[in-house]
Every structure is written in C-alpha cells, then in structure tokens.
Amino acid sequence: MPLIEHTVDYVDDGVKLEAFCAVDDSQSGRRPAVLICHTWAGRNEFVKDKARKLAALGYVGFALDMYGDGKVGANNEENARLMRPLRADRSLLQRRITAALAAVKELPSVDIDKIAAIGFCFGGLCVLDLARTGAALNGVVSFHGLLDPPSNNTKGKQIKAKVLVLHGYDDPMATPQQMVALQNELTEAGADWQLISYGNTMHGFTNPLANDPAFGTVYQPVTERRSWLAMQNFLEEIFRAPRFTLKISRCFDQRHIGILIPMHQGKKLPTFQWFLS
Template identity: 50%
Template structure:
C-alpha cells in the first residue's frame, strides 16, 4: 500500500500526517486517526494501514506539530495539557487536519470519519461537537469525555460510537453517563459499547500497568475493531 507523510498547517504550526491507501486510483472515504497523549506513533500509523486495507484512506493526524512527540510509556501530560486547557485551539488544530485530508487527491471530500485513542478519543468527540465539514462518524476508543465548554452545543450531525473499558479509571461511570446525556441533548445518533473488566488502553498490546488502570485486553480489542469496521461501513457507505 502506498504510504507517505505530508505536511499541513494550522496557522503558523506545521503538522505532519501519515497517509496510507491502497493505490488503486479514484477517490474514497478518509478515516482520520487521532493519537494518544504521546503523539502520532507506530500504533496510529498501523491503524491507518489497517484502514487502508479496508479500502479507506487512513490519515493519521498530528495534533502537537511536526517533530513534537512524547516518550512511549512516559508521562506525556506536558504535551496534552495545553490543548486540554484551550479546547478552542484543539478544535482549530483538528479542523486543519480535516481540511488537509479533504484536499488529498485520493479522498472523497464528502466522506470523512475519525477514530481516536485515549486523548485521540477526546479529539474524535470534539470534531463531532464541532460539526466538522463532511464528518460522517466519530469513534472514541478508551477516550476521555470532558466537554469543551465553548458555548452552547449545536445539534451534532455525525454519528458517534464510544468504545469504553468499564474499569477505565480515566473515564468513570458518572463521566460516561455525562457524555451520554450530552450526546442525547445534542440529538446525536450515538452508541456506547462498554467492555466489562477492560481498563484504559485496552487496545494497546504494550499496556501492562493494571495497578494504574492500564492493561491490554485482547478480547475487548478484537470486539472493538469489529465494531469500528461495522460502524465505518455504515456511516461511509
């Protein structure tokens, strides 16, 4: 599959996307992949390749900017914190990624979706909250749910899928109920799949810190990917 990195801009900040597709020609839907708190890395690029094998353009986005990456397994809160504190800036950065994907020669600009892991799950929800252009669907995978508090929430047009480990200490039951109410109030078409006994980062094979609430769960990982495939086939048809 052809892969490439491409630069795009949010104002003065240069970001670097990883793009993967099957190279068969023509235009097809794009699925953005939003990264966890360490920045775009091998897991996100592998997800983009996996999406390309399904016939989409996999577009791994770069929230932090070209060359800004954290340490695998390290505390990367310093990278994420500025965007958690300024959700308007996060929204602008994500919308820049959408426009970069829509302008790619292999992409059907009217068929866009996003999946996101951990911090990227919040990014996926924030694009849905923003009613990003041509966004058909958003998937939060062991994500976090704080609302952006950027004024009244407009009705959400995109379909939303939340894939959640019930034992995730970063998204406790009251927060899950909160995002469910938020999406209901915004008249979104939403689904919530909760996996019993699964913790945060349940799709990451290297996650092995159950004392911190982080652990790989192969059953939840397989079930969640099957749900992603079915969801994307529906919303991007």
C-alpha cells in the same frame, strides 16, 4: 496489496503539522478517508499501524498530528507535557483537529463526502470535540477516550456526525458516571450515537504495550478485537451508498405500465421502463 505511505504537511495558525497517510495503490478513484487521532504519546507507530490497517480495508488512512512536527513523547512525563496545552485550551484542540479535517479533504484520493475520524485515549477526546463543533463529517469513533466536555461554546450545537464510543467499564480515567453524562450530552445535541461499554476492561485496551494496572492502563486483546469489528461495522454503515427513490413519471395502458425515473438528491439517474407481457 501495495500500500503507498507518505507524509502530509499542513499548518494550523503557523504550527507545522505532519500527518502520516496510507492508501491502497491497487485501487483507483476516490474513496472514503478515516482520520486517526493519536494518544497522548503523539503520532507514533501505534497510529501509523492503524492507518495501514484502514488502508487495507479500502480507506485512506490519515494519522493526524496534534502536537506539531510529528512529535512523540518518550515517557509519561513528556506525553503529559505535550498534551497539556491542548487539554487546557479546548478551542485550540478543536481548531487543530479541524485543520486535519481540512487537510485530508485536499488529497486527490479522498471522497470528501465520506470522511470519518477515530481516536484513542486523548485522541478519542479530540474526535468527540470535532463532532461537538458541528463539523460536517460522517462519523467519529472514540476508543477508550477521555470523556469530559469542553467548557467553550460548543454546548448547544447540533452534532451532525454519527458517534460511536467504545469504552472500558473499569476505565479509571473516564468513569461510568462520565459515560452517562456523555450520553445525556449527545442526546441533547441531537446526535445519532452508540456507546458500547466493555466489562473487565480498563483504559488503553487497544494498546499491546499497556500493562500498568496501578496507572489504569491494561491491554485487553478480546476487547481490542471486538471494538475494531464494531468500528468496521460502523464505517461500513456510515459510508454505505445512499438509497435512491423511485418516481413513476406517467402511465399509459395496462401493458405499458410506466417509466421509472430514479431520483437522488433531486437529480435524475438513468431511466428505466417496464412492460407487462
């Protein structure tokens, strides 16, 4: 399966951003796109690998950049320094990820009516904030994301995207109490949401390099597999071709029953007739 990998440059308020894009070159035509938002470490190999895996599933994998110039932190201190301005200014965070959504829509391989966003840790917070803005996309998926709500004016906005939250019950960075608060928030916003809470699972469960119980991050391969399958099922559901309705236009006699005019979003599709023998 030949994957084409390339960078996509885009800009947010003068800040140059650099996404990593992967697409299956054996397919033709437009296809759904999945934005991947990185952890606090930046747009590193972890999210680039997720883009490749999503491309292998038939999507455009778009690993976006929240920091600029594809910056990657070398340690926890650098990661925190890179993340801090966006955590402190959620309006900036929301504008930055909205710029990525606009950028992916410009790609010639993307079906702009079929776009989702997934995120890990800090990236989970980012995709939830994207949904909180009322952005028009099909769905968002948060993997062990941070769950605290923004203090800006997104409260009260209707969430249009379907939401899937995949979370470890033992995650010290987003507690069960915060999970309940998020569920209440999503319900009040009219969201179509799901939350799966995995037992015996801490923060960072998708990251094979996470091995610091004192910090609260531990890789959990079983939960990683289950959560990825849950995401795949979710994407298949939200990108499924819409059903059309069948309208009987007229009837003639008992032998010639009528003409079917399939309708979708007010448009006529190819007409069918049927007869009794």
